[in-house]
Every structure is written in C-alpha cells, then in structure tokens.
Amino acid sequence: MNINILDTTLRDGEQTPGVSLTSQEKFRIATKLDEIGVNFIEAGSAITSEGERESIKEISAQGFNAEILSFSRPLNVDIDYCLDCDVDAVNLVVPTSDLHISDKLKISKxxxxxxxxxxxxxxxDHGLIVELSAEDASRSDVDFLKNIYVNAIDHGADRICVCDTVGILTPDTSYDLFxxxxDVKVPISCHCHNDFGLAVANTLSAIKGGASEIHTTINGIGERAGNTSFEECVVSIDRLLPDFSTGIKINQIYDVSKLVARLTGVYIxxxxxxxxxxxxxxxSGIHSDGIIKNSATYEPMTPELVGRTRKFIIGKHMGTHGLNSRLKEIGLEVNESQLKQICDDIKDLADMGKTVTDVDLQVIADNVLEINHEDRIKLDEITIVSGNKVMPTASVKLIVDGEEILNAGVGIGPVDAAINAIKSLGMFKDIELIEYHVDSITGGTDAFIDVIIKLQKEDNVVSARGTEADIINASVKAYIAGVNRLLRD
Incomplete structure (x- = not known):
C-alpha cells in the first residue's frame, strides 16, 4: 500500500523558534522536496504576511508534481488569501477538543x-482541494471528532487529518484511534508532534491503524520538540513495514536533510x-571488525541507501581492524608493528580527553612511519621576553645538520616572535605557514595545549602537531616538525 507524504517543513517546520526562511530559501527546499517525490507540500500560511504570500505564489507557479497547499483557519479571510496564492489545496485546520472549543474559540460545539x-x-465553491485537519484531535471526544469528519466529507472534503497537537498519543492509543x-470514505492522514519523543512511533502505528497519508518535517523540526521526522519515518516504512511504501527517493534523504539544516540553522x-x-x-573495535567482515552485523541498513558513507571513528575504543581500514582510506600502508604503534599513540592522545581527528591520525601515522628518519633541525633552547611595555622577543638555539645556530626574532606575541626567530633563517624562506590551530586538551590553566599547523613549500603541503603544557613550546615543536617533513620530501 502506498503512503502519501505531506511535508510541512515550510509551515510547521518554520515555526521552530528562531527560524525564518526567505522566499528564495523556501523555494530551494520546495524544489528539493518535489524532486525526491513528496506528494503534498504545505508551502506556508497565506494569512501570515505579504512576504509569505509571495513565497507561496512563487512555489505554486512552478508546476511541481507535488500538490501545493496553504494552511488555513476555517475563516473566509484566510481562504481568500489562499486563493490569491493560486494553491492547489488548503490544509483547513479546525480545533475539535473541548479545551480548544471552549477556552480558545469560546463557542459551542x-x-x-x-x-x-x-x-x-x-x-x-472556489475549486480548492480540502484536507480537513482536526486540531488537538487526540484529546477530542471520538464521537464528536467523527461527526466533524463525516460532515466535512458530506460537504466535499477530500481528505481528513488527525492531529496529535501536543504529542500525547502512544503507539497503542494511536493505533486504536485510527x-x-x-471507515470514513476519504483518505485519512496523521499529523504528530514529538513532545514525548513518540512522533515517529505514533505515525507508524497510525499507518497500521489505517492512515494512508502522513505529515512530516525534514529533520523533525517544528514548535517545541518538533514534528514527525521525515527521514526517520520514510526509512522506517521502507525497511520495517514491508506492506507499505512511499515512493520517496531515499538515496537523496541526506542531501535534503543537510539543505534544511543549513538554511534553517537548526543543528542536527x-x-x-x-x-x-x-x-x-x-x-568500537568489536563493531569495526564486524562491519568490515559483514556490514549487517552492526548496521540495520547500508549508509548508501540514504546517501551516506560509513565512517570509522578514530578513538580509544577502536581496534586495529578499523584503524587499518581508515589508514588505507587515506592512502597509508603500514605493517603490523607500525599499526600497533599508531593505535597506541592514538589511545594515549584520547586518554588526555582529545578527540582524534583525521588530521591527528595523519600526523601520528606520519610520525610513526618516519621514526627512522634523522631530523635535520632540532630545537635545543628557546627564550621569550614579553610584557606590557615590551615588544615580544624570542631567541632560539637550533641544531641544524649538526651545527649549533642562534637566532632571534620579534612579533606581535610570544608565539609569533618564536616562529619569526626560526623563519628568518635562510633555509626557511620558501616555507609558508598556511594554517595554525590551537586546542586545549585538558582543563585548567595548566592544560595541555595541542597545536596543529599546516606548512606549504611550492606544491607540497604537510601537517604537523606539537602537544605541550606550554603553548610556545608546542607551537615551535609543531613548526619544526613540519619543516623537517618538508625538507625530507
């Protein structure tokens, strides 16, 4: 059985606190939703503003395969604005719980x-497709709710929708309600909110109970705890409900997710x-080993199904199988002893509270692979003078090709002065510092400092690191390590 998707990212999703999409951003999202096969797109609420109406008009004018809707209250003024936007349909929202009827609308049933x-x-009468959504349906008297639906259908409503407005359904009560x-004569849809973290589960239960349409938002964004997550629901239907399908291009789900996250600024x-x-x-070493042998051991689906790729994370829980796979991905072949040394070095770094990045892995691996190389440059001594009224000055003693060299330099700060003292030597003149990054590995004023740099000489770019309690020493060691690597290359 096919399940239709009404995506309300551009209306209910935009009601996420702090989110306000421009007309161009809405158009980009709507275009992507249409491309991946969404059946119905709720483009906004026409009554909201002139800018909102212009946005809805632009989307309506594109001739998308998807039906374009606007949210509307059961008021002629709202419906007229929808008509002005040339939408195909309206999501006509009518409150049906005693609480909403008596306390909000203050009218009788x-x-x-x-x-x-x-x-x-x-x-x-004005040629619109109507989906009548019962707001707060999950807290409504079922007999009255059904009476509202039956009357709406008798007056020409094309679809009806049950709204769990404050997310109080459970999978069991959702199934029972639907x-x-x-037994109504038109398709019934499900609109869930995630206040208790059950929106996706309740939506799947609604499908089993008879719903043939679901309302979703990309990444589950929306007011309070959000709405039913589009990607979670679609993939769950595809993988877990064999009797149902959506027709969504699942391999593009990650792309649309990242697009919405980027345009809304809502962090995933x-x-x-x-x-x-x-x-x-x-x-985990156990997991990585299993995944390499057969991905089904620890993955319920392949990442490629949803447009993703698998990643082996470098950290203290990893094993050598996952590490070796990651090293091969970055083009490094190592023997068994080198692999063990790299693994041990990573665990040592991770034990200091450091998240090990790909740059870290590259540096650690390079250091292990180059352990037999004799560095041409070694730092013997460094002295810094710096103060409130003193220009930062550094003097360094280097051993270059076995010869002791003294040099000095100034800079805008002590690190800059120390690097300048080294750079002023002739053999460094063609080497450019293109990136300098500092992290505090541990907390407190005595924290270990991790300095990662990138150096370039002609077309050759290398990374290097220095880890010390002293940021100046860490910076100088990283710089010299990088220069040694460039000179060897």
Whole structure:
C-alpha cells in the first residue's frame, strides 16, 4: 500500500523558534522536496504576511508534481488569501477538543460544526482541494471528532487529518484511534508532534491503524520538540513495514536533510537516526571488525541507501581492524608493528580527553612511519621576553645538520616572535605557514595545549602537531616538525 507524504517543513517546520526562511530559501527546499517525490507540500500560511504570500505564489507557479497547499483557519479571510496564492489545496485546520472549543474559540460545539462545514463549502465553491485537519484531535471526544469528519466529507472534503497537537498519543492509543476512524470514505492522514519523543512511533502505528497519508518535517523540526521526522519515518516504512511504501527517493534523504539544516540553522544532533553524523560511524573495535567482515552485523541498513558513507571513528575504543581500514582510506600502508604503534599513540592522545581527528591520525601515522628518519633541525633552547611595555622577543638555539645556530626574532606575541626567530633563517624562506590551530586538551590553566599547523613549500603541503603544557613550546615543536617533513620530501 502506498503512503502519501505531506511535508510541512515550510509551515510547521518554520515555526521552530528562531527560524525564518526567505522566499528564495523556501523555494530551494520546495524544489528539493518535489524532486525526491513528496506528494503534498504545505508551502506556508497565506494569512501570515505579504512576504509569505509571495513565497507561496512563487512555489505554486512552478508546476511541481507535488500538490501545493496553504494552511488555513476555517475563516473566509484566510481562504481568500489562499486563493490569491493560486494553491492547489488548503490544509483547513479546525480545533475539535473541548479545551480548544471552549477556552480558545469560546463557542459551542454546534457553532464549531457550522464553522467547519461553511469553510469546507467556501473552499469547494472556489475549486480548492480540502484536507480537513482536526486540531488537538487526540484529546477530542471520538464521537464528536467523527461527526466533524463525516460532515466535512458530506460537504466535499477530500481528505481528513488527525492531529496529535501536543504529542500525547502512544503507539497503542494511536493505533486504536485510527482504527476507529478508518471507515470514513476519504483518505485519512496523521499529523504528530514529538513532545514525548513518540512522533515517529505514533505515525507508524497510525499507518497500521489505517492512515494512508502522513505529515512530516525534514529533520523533525517544528514548535517545541518538533514534528514527525521525515527521514526517520520514510526509512522506517521502507525497511520495517514491508506492506507499505512511499515512493520517496531515499538515496537523496541526506542531501535534503543537510539543505534544511543549513538554511534553517537548526543543528542536527550527532546521534540523530538516519542523518546524524554518528548514524553510520563506528569506533568500537568489536563493531569495526564486524562491519568490515559483514556490514549487517552492526548496521540495520547500508549508509548508501540514504546517501551516506560509513565512517570509522578514530578513538580509544577502536581496534586495529578499523584503524587499518581508515589508514588505507587515506592512502597509508603500514605493517603490523607500525599499526600497533599508531593505535597506541592514538589511545594515549584520547586518554588526555582529545578527540582524534583525521588530521591527528595523519600526523601520528606520519610520525610513526618516519621514526627512522634523522631530523635535520632540532630545537635545543628557546627564550621569550614579553610584557606590557615590551615588544615580544624570542631567541632560539637550533641544531641544524649538526651545527649549533642562534637566532632571534620579534612579533606581535610570544608565539609569533618564536616562529619569526626560526623563519628568518635562510633555509626557511620558501616555507609558508598556511594554517595554525590551537586546542586545549585538558582543563585548567595548566592544560595541555595541542597545536596543529599546516606548512606549504611550492606544491607540497604537510601537517604537523606539537602537544605541550606550554603553548610556545608546542607551537615551535609543531613548526619544526613540519619543516623537517618538508625538507625530507
């Protein structure tokens, strides 16, 4: 059975606190949603503003395969604005719980029923497709809820939607509710919120209960704890519900996820299912070994299914199998003893609280592979003079090709002065410092400092690192290590 997707990233998703999309950004997201096969796109709420209406008009004018909707209250003024935007359909939202009817609208149930029916009539008289969404349906009297739906259908509503507005359904109650409503004569859809972290589970249960359409947002963004996550729901249907399908181009899910994250500025948590950066990342030695032998041992799906790639994370929990695989990926072949040494060095660094990056791995591996090389330059001594009214000055004693050399330099700070003291020697003149990065590995004023630099000589670029409690020593050691590598190359 096919499950249709109504994506409301551009309406409910944009209601995420702090998110406001421009017309161009909305257009880019809508274009991608249409490309990957979303059936219905709720482009916004036409009543909101002139800018919102211009955005909806632009999306409506593109001739997308997807049906374009606008949110609307059951009021003629809202519906007229929707008509001005040339949308195909309206998501006509009618509150149905006692709480909303009495405390928010302050009308009777009979008045609410008339309001709903009249709004449906007005939409149909003007040629609009109508999806009638019952707001707070999960806290509504089921008999009254069904009466609202039956009346709406009699007046021409094309689809109906159950909204779990404050996310209070559970998978069991979701299934029960949709089972009680699935005898209506039009498609029924599910709109869930994630206040208790159950939006995806409740949506899947709704499908089993009879829903043939689901409302989602990319990355699950939305008010409060957000909405049903598009990517989690679509992939779950594909992998876990064999009797259902969506027709979504699943291998493009990661692309649309990253697009929405970038344009909205809403950070994707690393451990988020499907699209989080850790979703297909492995550090544990046992896991990495299993994945290399057969990915199904520790992955329920291949990363390629959703447009991802697998990553082996470098850290203290890793084993040699995963490490060797990662080394091969960056073009390094090592023997067994070198592999063990690299692994030990990584664990030592990780034990200091340091997250080991690919740059770290490259530097550690290079150091191990080059352990038999004799460095041409060695630091023997460094002295720094710096103060409130003193220009930072450094003097260094280097051993270059076995010869002792003294030199001095000044700079805007002590690190700059120390590097300048070395750089002023003739053999360094063609070497350019192109990147300098500092991290504090541990906490406190006595923290270990990790300095990573990149140096370039002609077309050759190398990375090097220095780790010390003293930032000046760490910087100078990193610089000299990089220069030695360039000179060997």
């Amino acid at each position: 009979d008045e609410l029923l008339d309001l709903s029916n009249n709004a449906v009539d007005y939409c149909k 089972s009680k409503l699935n 948590q690393p451990n988020k299912a499907i699209v989080g950066e850790n979703a297909f990342a492995h550090e």
